[in-house]
Amino acid sequence: MSVLEIKHPLVRHKLSLMRVSSVSTRSFRQLAAEVGALLTYEATKDLELEEHDIEGWCGPIKGEQIKGKKFTVVPILRAGIGMLDGVLDLVPSAKISVVGLYRDEETLEPVPYFEKLAHDIEERMALIVDPMLATGGSMIATIEMLKAAGCTSIRALVLVAAPEGIAKVQAAHPDVDIYTASIDSHLNENGYIIPGLGDAGDKIFGTK
Numbered sequence: 001m002s003v004l005e006i007k008h009p010l011v012r013h014k015l016s017l018m019r020v021s022s023v024s025t026r027s028f029r030q031l032a033a034e035v036g037a038l039l040t041y042e043a044t045k046d047l048e049l050e051e052h053d054i055e056g057w058c059g060p061i062k063g064e065q066i067k068g069k070k071f072t073v074v075p076i077l078r079a080g081i082g083m084l085d086g087v088l089d090l091v092p093s094a095k096i097s098v099v100g101l102y103r104d105e106e107t108l109e110p111v112p113y114f115e116k117l118a119h120d121i122e123e124r125m126a127l128i129v130d131p132m133l134a135t136g137g138s139m140i141a142t143i144e145m146l147k148a149a150g151c152t153s154i155r156a157l158v159l160v161a162a163p164e165g166i167a168k169v170q171a172a173h174p175d176v177d178i179y180t181a182s183i184d185s186h187l188n189e190n191g192y193i194i195p196g197l198g199d200a201g202d203k204i205f206g207t208k
């Protein structure tokens with residue numbers, strides 16, 4: 001498995017705008033989608049193409065199309081919704097598989113409360129989207145849900161990742177590649193990524 005920190009200038013610029021404490025809901029939401037699109041561009045760079053015949057303006061020519069696997073985008077509720085539009089801008093015909101998890105107060109483990117997956121998920125590449133890879137608990141639980149449904153090709157797209165979360169996901173699911181705009185310093189005692197973005201869900205939905 002690999003972890004890819006996307007160092008493209010546009011990604012770095014946009015992520016820095018998101019880190020400004022006074023960023024508006026509107027800007028944060030738009031930037032989350034834009035960085036989501038840029039991560040999708042990177043996460044789909046190695047897809048295989050196949051030739052096919054098309055009718056061009058000057059007659060029959062060879063065209064190219066992505067071979068085999070189609071996509072399902074998997075936003076983890078609620079913050080993952082904030083990256084969804086950006087991903088769909090690049091893969092507009094993807095099916096959307098929504099996953100929701102809550103944290104059990106006693107065990108502190110994520111527990112699924114919502115799961116509506118594409119019916120043919122075993123034939124699709126899943127692009128999980130969640131702005132923050134913090135402890136890794138939700139990501140691991142989501143990967144397990146997808147694998148239990150037969151999905152064999154999974155990539156995770158996160159705006160910001162903590163080294164602790166990356167290590168946990170890597171240990172549990174070495175076959176899942178992670179694409180992130182930034183690997184930040186560490187988690188604080190409350191499970192927030194430092195420097196991070198703060199509460200990404202609240203900032204996307206304007207609930208704070």
Ligand code: URA
Pocket residue numbers: 079132134191192193194196197198199200201
């Ligand atoms: N979830 C967030 O929204 N922010 C963090 O820093 C960690 C988890």
